[in-house]
Amino acid sequence: SQTIHQWPATLVQPVxxxxxxxxxxxxxxxxxxxxxxxxxxxxxxxxxxxVGIGQISSEVPQNLSASRPQDRQFILSSKKLLLSDSGFxxxxxxxxxxxxxxxxxAFFGQGTRLTVV
Amino acid sequence: GENxxxxxxxxxxxxxxSAVIKCTYSDSASNYFPxxxxxxxxxxxxxxxxxSNVGEKKDQRIAVTLNKTxxxxxxxxxxxxxEDSAVYFxxxxxxxxxxxxxxxxxxxxxxxx
Numbered sequence: 001s002q003t004i005h006q007w008p009a010t011l012v013q014p015v016x017x018x019x020x021x022x023x024x025x026x027x028x029x030x031x032x033x034x035x036x037x038x039x040x041x042x043x044x045x046x047x048x049x050x051v052g053i054g055q056i057s058s059e060v061p062q063n064l065s066a067s068r069p070q071d072r073q074f075i076l077s078s079k080k081l082l083l084s085d086s087g088f089x090x091x092x093x094x095x096x097x098x099x100x101x102x103x104x105x106a107f108f109g110q111g112t113r114l115t116v117v
Numbered sequence: 118g119e120n121x122x123x124x125x126x127x128x129x130x131x132x133x134x135s136a137v138i139k140c141t142y143s144d145s146a147s148n149y150f151p152x153x154x155x156x157x158x159x160x161x162x163x164x165x166x167x168x169s170n171v172g173e174k175k176d177q178r179i180a181v182t183l184n185k186t187x188x189x190x191x192x193x194x195x196x197x198x199x200e201d202s203a204v205y206f207x208x209x210x211x212x213x214x215x216x217x218x219x220x221x222x223x224x225x226x227x228x229x230x
Contacts, residue, residue: 034217043123043222044161044206057217090160104149104210106218108160
């Protein structure tokens with residue numbers, strides 16, 4: 001069965017410090033990978049998504065970046081955190097669509113609650 | 118790109134009554150519309166989805182309707198129960214296109230016992 005791991009679960013970082021959040025998926029190959037941010041009382045904002053190694057699409061211009069060094073590894077980074085980067089970050093994966101299958105369900109990791117102080 | 122709007126942002130209904138959440142989308146190419154439920158402190162999980170080749174889908178107390186012409190879709194929960202209390206998100210994507218899911222802003226549903 002497929003599983004998704006995201007860590008750390010919580011993180012408190014000072015303004016200006018770097019960030020690295022990691023997400024790995026097991027039990028599947030060539031997944032679509034996503035990073036979402038959920039600010040308090042707001043929806044799920046898509047930050048980055050990737051359909052393959054080294055292929056990253058950015059949805060929102062900001063001081064965050066993402067990388068996919070391996071097929072099932074997705075990393076969210078920042079060189080210098082801002083107060084506005086605080087939020088709940090969710091990694092997710094979905095199977096790439098295949099002819100004859102109709103399931104594009106997204107499976108979420110447990111999330112990382114980031115507080116920038 | 119796709120823009121999904123969701124209403125209302127909060128909804129309170131008496132236990133046993135029905136709840137309806139509505140979403141609109143902007144990209145006419147979108148053809149996959151899932152709904153996710155996020156309980157407090159937990160990750161979002163898929164509860165039902167609908168594709169553009171059907172107008173309605175039902176799963177026990179939950180149903181979704183889709184109006185492609187008007188570009189809106191709705192979630193209907195009947196006979197609500199306390200465990201239905203959660204944040205619900207609608208989403209849209211272009212299956213066999215870029216597949217990225219664009220979410221609405223969420224609806225906090227509270228079931229009043």
